[in-house]
Amino acid sequence: MTIFSDIGRYLLMIKGMFSKPENGKMYWKEFIHQCTEIGYGSLGIVAIISIFIGAVSTIQTAYQLVSPLIPPSTIAQIVRDTVILEFAPTLVCIVLAGVAGSRIASELGNMRVSEQIDALEIMGINTKAYLIMPKIAAALLMIPMLVVIAMVLGIMGGRIAAVAAGIIPGIVYDKGLLEFFVPFNVIFALIKSYVFAFIISSIPAFYGYFVKGGALEIGRASTKAVVVSCVLILFADYILSALLLPT
């Protein structure tokens, strides 16, 4: 069964990542470089997505809440909670699996195919530690930050849409945001984003690092990496919700 041998190789890869750096300064440089690539490089797309998601959920919530018994500020509460609980962490991470994940897979795949990984090995460098670990560490640092930014922008996007479409005035929206706020939701979202960050970085790294063949296989590996990461994100999302959310 290839799936078991894949899981075994994946675990060995993770284990192989932990070794004493040959030169701390070079590892640090690589880490900073990855932080810029993953964090700063994805900021634009994350901003656009979260503003629109906030806006759309405001409009759709307003459309579904027609009862006069429900106070209009509830719209803001619902938008706040869906953005924080689901849209900001999960949707942003799915997009990041496409943006950052495919980049990681194709970068490593290209290095494998053009023998750059072999060249590093020959120099006596632990390539798992030097190439993969900084990527995972950078993802674990930057992706939760992106998720927090997405939460803020999503809620702001909702307010803009609420005001622009005349659904509720800004002051009512702001009031709604403060009602029944559960701080645990933010913590839950952060837990999710750490788990997703690990998936988004380690799965594509696995597919890229172990590419065999040529340019065509790099493309295949990065597609597969994105698909597998997305499925795992959704699966982890379900498991974490079932485990951590009191129902």
Place this chain on the structure above:
Amino acid sequence: MIEVKNIKKSFGDKVVIEDVSCVMKAGQCNLIIGSSGSGKTVLQKCMVGLFEPDQGEILYGGQNFTAMKGTEKTEIRKEIGMLFQGSALFDSLNVQENVMFPLNMFTKDSFKKKLERVNEVLARVSLADDVNKKYPSELSGGMKKRVALARAIVLNPKYLFCDEPNSGLDPQTSLVIDRLIQEITKEFNMTTVVNTHDMNSVMEIGNYILYMYKGNKEWEGNNREIIFSKNQRLNDFIFASEFLQDAKDMRMLEETGKIPNHRNMEEMLRKDAPSMGTSSDTPPTN
């Protein structure tokens, strides 16, 4: 010194290296020659441990490299410089950063000192310093080869592996590279292993030559012996090169006492045999 003992390697059902043993001595250029697909690259990669041989062992200075674990292997690897067939330069780094990479990783020298060393090795592979800021994608194939060689020798390795250092180079630059490889081999008493099918290099630097034929050691010797070898397959291989016509003539002279007039175009056109020189060729009778 590197000893190769009964190495065997196959991919799936395909046996690529059948059973090869040889000794690569220090301070000399050890050449692995053979036609395309004969297993030169695979043998070299087995020697440095990029491929795990199915059987047999590799000894570096008497130490069994094949049996070593992670950290011990790393220690040996730090003394290995390797030039890959496809250059394997880091795309994201420019020439200077590529060559400086091993220095950055393994030395604590100041930037100025490292830069000096980088420029020194780049000059040795006859690259002017206007390439320093170029990226690999902006270089020609031959320039990439030379940058990769510079990177391989920047730390003065004890063992140098070159996979076709001259393919894609003009004859003049090839000669420069061959001589450089020979020079540094002598200078630092390195054990150098070069894969090549360039007969010029064979004659120029072949202190030890291993001829591979379909995954087997077919012949070994030096660049004097190779001309006089009676091995049919080796003869087919080396005399496929027109450059060596002189060498062949020399042998004919010794064997038959006369030099065949191969440069007579008319004669050559009339000859219907497609190959222009195997030892079974009878000298054209004028």
